[in-house]
Amino acid sequence: MSTRLIRKEVDEALVAFVDRQRPALLGISDELAPMLATLDGLLAGGKRLRPAFCYWAWHGAGGGARPELVTAAASLELLQASALIHDDVMDASDTRRGQPSVHRRFEAMHREQGRPGAAAQFGEGAAILLGDLCLAWSGEMFESSGLEPDRLARGRAVYDLMRTEVMAGQYLDMLEGTRDTGTVDTALRVVEYKSAKYTIERPLHLGAALAGAPLEVTGALSAYGLPLGVAFQLRDDVLGVFGDPAETGKPAGDDLREGKRTVLVALTLERADAAQAAMMRTYLGDPGLDEAGVTALRTIIEETGGLAACEAMIDRYAAESGAALEGAPLTEEARGALGELMIAATARRV
Amino acid sequence: MSTRLIRKEVDEALVAFVDRQRPALLGISDELAPMLATLDGLLAGGKRLRPAFCYWAWHGAGGGARPELVTAAASLELLQASALIHDDVMDASDTRRGQPSVHRRFEAMHREQGRPGAAAQFGEGAAILLGDLCLAWSGEMFESSGLEPDRLARGRAVYDLMRTEVMAGQYLDMLEGTRDTGTVDTALRVVEYKSAKYTIERPLHLGAALAGAPLEVTGALSAYGLPLGVAFQLRDDVLGVFGDPAETGKPAGDDLREGKRTVLVALTLERADAAQAAMMRTYLGDPGLDEAGVTALRTIIEETGGLAACEAMIDRYAAESGAALEGAPLTEEARGALGELMIAATARRV
Numbered sequence: 001m002s003t004r005l006i007r008k009e010v011d012e013a014l015v016a017f018v019d020r021q022r023p024a025l026l027g028i029s030d031e032l033a034p035m036l037a038t039l040d041g042l043l044a045g046g047k048r049l050r051p052a053f054c055y056w057a058w059h060g061a062g063g064g065a066r067p068e069l070v071t072a073a074a075s076l077e078l079l080q081a082s083a084l085i086h087d088d089v090m091d092a093s094d095t096r097r098g099q100p101s102v103h104r105r106f107e108a109m110h111r112e113q114g115r116p117g118a119a120a121q122f123g124e125g126a127a128i129l130l131g132d133l134c135l136a137w138s139g140e141m142f143e144s145s146g147l148e149p150d151r152l153a154r155g156r157a158v159y160d161l162m163r164t165e166v167m168a169g170q171y172l173d174m175l176e177g178t179r180d181t182g183t184v185d186t187a188l189r190v191v192e193y194k195s196a197k198y199t200i201e202r203p204l205h206l207g208a209a210l211a212g213a214p215l216e217v218t219g220a221l222s223a224y225g226l227p228l229g230v231a232f233q234l235r236d237d238v239l240g241v242f243g244d245p246a247e248t249g250k251p252a253g254d255d256l257r258e259g260k261r262t263v264l265v266a267l268t269l270e271r272a273d274a275a276q277a278a279m280m281r282t283y284l285g286d287p288g289l290d291e292a293g294v295t296a297l298r299t300i301i302e303e304t305g306g307l308a309a310c311e312a313m314i315d316r317y318a319a320e321s322g323a324a325l326e327g328a329p330l331t332e333e334a335r336g337a338l339g340e341l342m343i344a345a346t347a348r349r350v
Numbered sequence: 351m352s353t354r355l356i357r358k359e360v361d362e363a364l365v366a367f368v369d370r371q372r373p374a375l376l377g378i379s380d381e382l383a384p385m386l387a388t389l390d391g392l393l394a395g396g397k398r399l400r401p402a403f404c405y406w407a408w409h410g411a412g413g414g415a416r417p418e419l420v421t422a423a424a425s426l427e428l429l430q431a432s433a434l435i436h437d438d439v440m441d442a443s444d445t446r447r448g449q450p451s452v453h454r455r456f457e458a459m460h461r462e463q464g465r466p467g468a469a470a471q472f473g474e475g476a477a478i479l480l481g482d483l484c485l486a487w488s489g490e491m492f493e494s495s496g497l498e499p500d501r502l503a504r505g506r507a508v509y510d511l512m513r514t515e516v517m518a519g520q521y522l523d524m525l526e527g528t529r530d531t532g533t534v535d536t537a538l539r540v541v542e543y544k545s546a547k548y549t550i551e552r553p554l555h556l557g558a559a560l561a562g563a564p565l566e567v568t569g570a571l572s573a574y575g576l577p578l579g580v581a582f583q584l585r586d587d588v589l590g591v592f593g594d595p596a597e598t599g600k601p602a603g604d605d606l607r608e609g610k611r612t613v614l615v616a617l618t619l620e621r622a623d624a625a626q627a628a629m630m631r632t633y634l635g636d637p638g639l640d641e642a643g644v645t646a647l648r649t650i651i652e653e654t655g656g657l658a659a660c661e662a663m664i665d666r667y668a669a670e671s672g673a674a675l676e677g678a679p680l681t682e683e684a685r686g687a688l689g690e691l692m693i694a695a696t697a698r699r700v
Contacts, residue, residue, distance in 0.1 A: 021514065028518045028543055031525055035518075086482060090475035115528035117609075117635070125440035125524050128478060129517050132436060132485060136513040139489045143506060149499045156493060163486040164371065167479050168378045168385075174475050175381055178465035193378055259467070285467070 004337045004344070006070065010051045013067075013074035014043050017141045035130055038105055042081050045097035045249075050076040050203040052341055053225070057207030060334025061217050072145035072155065072210060076203055078138035083166060085131035089124050090174065091258050092287075098249035103127035147210060154209040162202035169194030176261045177285075184266040188230070191263060195236075196229025200345075216329060223324035224338065231317035232345040234310055237262040241298060242307075253294030259285020263313070268306030276300045311348075318346045354687045354694075356420065360401045363417075363424035364393050367491045385480055388455055392431050395447035395599075400426040400553040402691055403575070407557030410684025411567050422495035422505065422560060426553055428488035433516060435481035439474050440524065441608050442637075448599035453477035497560060504559040512552035519544030526611045527635075534616040538580070541613060545586075546579025550695075566679060573674035574688065581667035582695040584660055587612040591648060592657075603644030609635020613663070618656030626650045661698075668696045 018039065025032045051073035058069050087093070088101035095101055100108065107123030115122070142159060143152065173190045176182050204221040239248050240255030241264065248254075255262065265284065269277055280300060283293050301307050325338055368389065375382045404423035413419060437443070438451035445451055450458065457473025465472070492509060493502065523540045526532055554571040589598050590605030591614065598604075605612065615634065619627055630650060633643050651657050675688055 024511075024514060025518060028515065029522055029539070031522060032518055035521060082482070086478050090471070090478055092471065110528065117528045121440070121442065122524065122528060126521060128436050128440055128481075129521050129524075131478075131482075132432070133514065133517045135482060135485055136489075136510070136517065139486075140510045140513075143493075144510075149503075153499075160486070160490045160494075161374075163490075164374060164483065165378065167483045167486065168375060168382055171385060171476060171479050172379055172381060174472065174479075178460065178467045178472060189379065 004056070004340045005048045005052045006055050006073075007048050009067075009070045010048045010074040010077065011044075013071045014077055017071070017074075017078075017137070018043065021137065034106070034109060035126070035133070038102055038130060039081070039134070041099065042085070042097070042102065043077065045099075046077060046080065047344075048077065049341070049345065050080060050199060053200055053203040053338075054207035054210075056334045056337045056341065057204040057213075057221055057330075058211045059207075060221075060328070060330030060338065061208045061211035061213035062331065063207070063211035066147075068146035069207075069210060072142050072147055072152075073203075073207065075138045075141035075145070076206075078134045078141055079163070079166075082131045082134035082138065083170070085127050085134065087170070089127045089131070090170075093250075093254070093258065095250055095254075098246075101127075102130055151210045151212065154212065155206050158202055158206045158209045162198060162206070165193050165202070166198040169198060173261075177259055179261070182261040182266055182269075184263055184270065187261055187263040187266045190261075191230055191233045192226075195233035196226050198229075199232060200229035201225035220324065220328035220330070224321050224328060224342075226321075227317040227324070228321035228342055228345060231314045231321065234263055234314045234317070235346050235348075237264040238307070238310055238314075241301060252291075253289065253297070256284060256294055256297050257287055257289045264301065264306060264310045267309045267313075268301045268304050271304035271306055271309070272300065276304060314346055318342065354406070354690045355398045355402045356405050356423075357398050359417075359420045360398045360424040360427065361394075363421045364427055367421070367424075367428075367487070368393065371487065384456070384459060385476070385483070388452055388480060389431070389484065391449065392435070392447070392452065393427065395449075396427060396430065397694075398427065399691070399695065400430060400549060403550055403553040403688075404557040404560075406684045406687045406691065407554040407563075407571055407680075408561045409557075410571075410678070410680030410688065411558045411561035411563035412681065413557070413561035416497075418496040419557075419560060422492050422497055422502075423553075423557065425488045425491035425495070426556075428484045428491055429513070429516075432481045432484035432488065433520070435477050435484065437520070439477050439481070440520075443600075443604070443608065445600055445604075448596075451477075452480055501560045501562065504562065505556055508552055508556045508559045512548060512556070515543050515552070516548040519548060527609055529611070532611040532616055532619075534613055534620065537611055537613040537616045540611075541580055541583045542576075545583035546576050548579075549582060550579035551575035570674065570678040570680070574671050574678055574692075576671075577667040577674070578671035578692055578695060581664045581671065584613055584664045584667070585696050585698075587614040588657070588660055588664075591651060602641075603639065603647070606634060606644055606647050607637055607639045614651065614656060614660045617659045617663075618651045618654050621654035621656055621659070622650065626654060664696055668692065 022036055025036060054073035054076060063069060084096060085102045088096055089103050093101050094104055103123040106126035107119045110119040110122040169190060173194050176186060176190050201222055204225045205218055208218050208221055245252050269280060272280060283289055283297055321342055325335060372386055375386060401423035404426060408419050434446060435452045438446055439453050443451050444454055453473040456476035457469045460469040460472040519540060523544050526536060526540050551572055554575045555568055558568050558571055595602050619630060622630060633639055633647055671692055675685060678685060
């Protein structure tokens, strides 16, 4: 599996890029060192899913072994770092990948150094800026990957679309959290843009576009990637409620405390009786929700059949993805790798 | 003057770009309409200084009349929109360009629609995302301007540097606000990166790079642009304390309420006696500072000679910039336009 994620190659490309930026930033002021240290820490984590999908689509479309492609693909991790940093500010999340979130880190730095002014506001400001820097750098890393201009021009169109879609998806996600009337359909629309396209379909399209793949390849990648993206997000939703904190990097039940209006929650509310629905609505999004409260909500999600319905959806979408992959006009090796990535992205881990 | 700012051409390029994005965004969901409406409102304002500097450097270096250059230059307004939106979130500012700031707009929308959840958090989240979108779109607008790949490659190097510098400058600015020991020197370093390079030198370099100007032109533009950028920011600092709200678009004394550690403040603290310094330190950054308090701080800034020292610095930097412009190897017309822009950027308006 790990070879499919091309983790080592992606890590090296990211380190090389950030190391190239380091002297420029520290040349402005050595007070920027905490920005770099925080970024180093954040970039050390992550499953490298997006670069892997980009990489295998490129290979599947006949692209050869080229380090420039790995660099272009790895730039997706900087885009993702930006999204995570800003997401955590928006959700007021305390942790990310098992560590304090970026705004909490800078808040702690402010306190430890006994600076005057509001530590929390300083932390948020620093996180907004580091997220901006990651967003700018993702584009810079992509453009400076060394791929030929005509390849980059084709890839850029996908990159542009992907960024617009993920930001739109994030806004719709936030809007979904301010609705009492969320349904499975509205939750699925968020999943489509915030996750399915952003995490899987567009990285695949990016690799295909860079390789110069014909439209039929792009279409086949969508047929594999979109349902897989939905299945991946639904698995993530289940892990957000039932997952092992050691694996998710978040305290147990954090998604419940944040009040995320996931498909899992919508499936549960559809099936809940009045008492169960009232309890869900009362405790979902309560930042002070304790372990007993988390357990109570988990019980409702299981007893209503919401969890089983979600697992059935995951199986259905994964099967659809798998069927599309079988007939996809890709190299044998890429089909094998994408099949393994599918299992990694959707496997039950609870 | 207004012709020098090429406002009409920049407006048209911005409207054309956003109109091209509009159907894509609304195609995802019509619930994204408030994002577009807010962006339209924000982009309608602004002095268009950065595009004008880019445009005249291009012309000064012999670039001809090309709409593609205006588009590339206008993309700087989207970068600036991103910086303003995020800046207002970080500073918790209520107003921008005489209107409610973006996060306050979305906060109000949340309240008016009676949505559940925290309105302020929703507003901040929406503003972070709209700022991200503007940052992504600035790069997209630049890359899709239609200029030749070799021109874009030269310009991209400047664009990349500029984005890193402005984000670094913003962080240093924030850090400066958490220091009791700020000096004229540390305040000037913030001005250099956050304003002088970002607002003037790099837009000039961008135009020159796109035109393919030789190094001596770039150097001459720095000699004109860097001191002008400092003078511009110092003028902005004076306006932030003494300016007419109708012109600044911010309530009188807002910079004092936000506690900005400007060069003007540092010059005042250097000259203040113990009682004046104590009063400055007590009231600077007090969000509840009333009109009497603003007047008291203004009096200290005048009576210490801080204001006069700042005006003298503006004159000195503007003179340095003007002298550099006289000998600059640029076309006659561009030298004339850049001279007018210098006056517009630093003129006393209080």
